[in-house]
Amino acid sequence: MTAEHDVTRRVLEQVDLLAERMVSSLADAIAIPSVNPRYPGQEYDKIVGAEGDVSALLGDLYAEAGAEVTKVTVERGRDNACGVVSGAGGGRSLLLNGHVDVVPPGRLDRWHGDPFRAQITDDAVIGRGATDMKGGLVAAAYAGIALRGAGVRLAGDLVLQGVVGEEVGDHEAGTTAVLEAGFGADAAIVCEPSGQAGTLPASVPVTPGLLWFSVSLEGKTAHSGLRGMTVHPTLEGDALGVNTVDKFWVVYQALRALEDDWARHNRHPLFPPGYFNLLPGVLRANPSGILVPFFLADELVVEYCVYHHPDRSNEEVMAEIESRVMDACRTDPWLREHPPVFEWKLLWPPYTLPEGAPLSAALVGAHTTATGGQPPLTTGFMGVCDLTWMDRKGIGGLVYGPGVGYTAHAENEYVEIAQLVQSAKTYALTAIDWCGLADER
Secondary structure (H helix, E strand, O other): OOHHHHHHHHHHHHHHHHHHHHHHHHHHHHOOOOEOOOOOOOOHHHHOOHHHHHHHHHHHHHHHOOOEEEEEEOOOOOEEEEEEEOOOOOOOOEEEEEEOOEOOOOOHHHOOOOOOOOEEOOOEEEOOOHHHHHHHHHHHHHHHHHHHHOOOOEOOOEEEEEEOOHHHOOOOOOHHHHHHOOOOOOEEEEOOOOEOOOOOOOEEEEEOEEEEEEEEEEOEOOEHHHHHHHHOOOOOHHHOOEOHHHHHHHHHHHHHHHHHHHHHHOOOOOOOOOOOEEEEEEEEEEOOOOOOOOEOOOEEEEEEEEEEOOOOOHHHHHHHHHHHHHHHHOOOHHHHHOOOEEEEEEEEOOEEOOOOOHHHHHHHHHHHHHOOOOOOOEEEOOOOOOHHHHHHOOOEEEEOOOOEHHHOOOOOOEEEHHHHHHHHHHHHHHHHHHHOEHHHO
């Protein structure tokens, strides 16, 4: 057996030995209700601080991996944990990044138990954040612990990060803050979930663009008994009243047609047809200050979430959306004179790792070795992540991590234990390949 094979064997054995502890640490992390305090609908003062508690838990694991641990804090109680396992020198550095914040648990009556008390079965860990993405954070920390336990000294630095804010795009308090504090690397793996049920994590070199915007419509209120007179243009029409709920369908149909156009013509080889979409996720319409249906609604606001093709800029897609809506509204006499008002609330640019990037080969090789010869799938990411903001700082990378993606943000979210173990193995072996071994200098 060569020295390289012996190192690989020792590392893989260490991860297997640590599997039970890994599950226990994940349960401890889930027990901390680290809902992002800036998530819409949350009471900031009541929940702020839990993100920092998860970061403290991770900091202890990073220290066990031999890292020098530093807190980076932009907002009090919202600490980022940064651990640097210093290499011997002469190697490339690798960053393993993940976010400690989670989304609210949703409807508690739909959970099979307390979402913040992990349920552990023979093959899975269930709880809020199990997939998105405390599983990935714990797997990354244990990759470092396994390397140390196997007696491996890297040539380059291994940087471990648990950051706040990702769920609302608050990278200035999280990923961007730690990068600007000096905790960067030559390449990064974001440990977000990249698999589904019954699969191992995929290698993900590309993420879509994400937009969040609202459209506001103005109507003219009137008594509900006048609807017939107002809805038929051959009668009184908008002289008496205008119901914004009716007018919304002009906007809805324009964007629904655009969504169909994207499904037919706006495709990407790593995303399924129809993935790029425009979701009308929140709709509020009513007579001003009144929540009874005895008046025509003269106010309407609809909130859209958009995932768009990674080869298109946010600005290009924003212009297309506004153009489609305004063109449709010009066909309606009322909307032509009272056009909708757009408000762009979140602009998250897409990310693509250049084809042939060395990190991709290192991760694919590590995954394949850890599985005994099965290479990973290569896919697009189902959401967005902090790779975008790393790219802004000159750091390229991939998404790869444990989790069942379709349970993220859902009730009874879970992660498969096999994916936790596989991810820790892949992270450790990727670090060996990418950073090099100290005794190879």
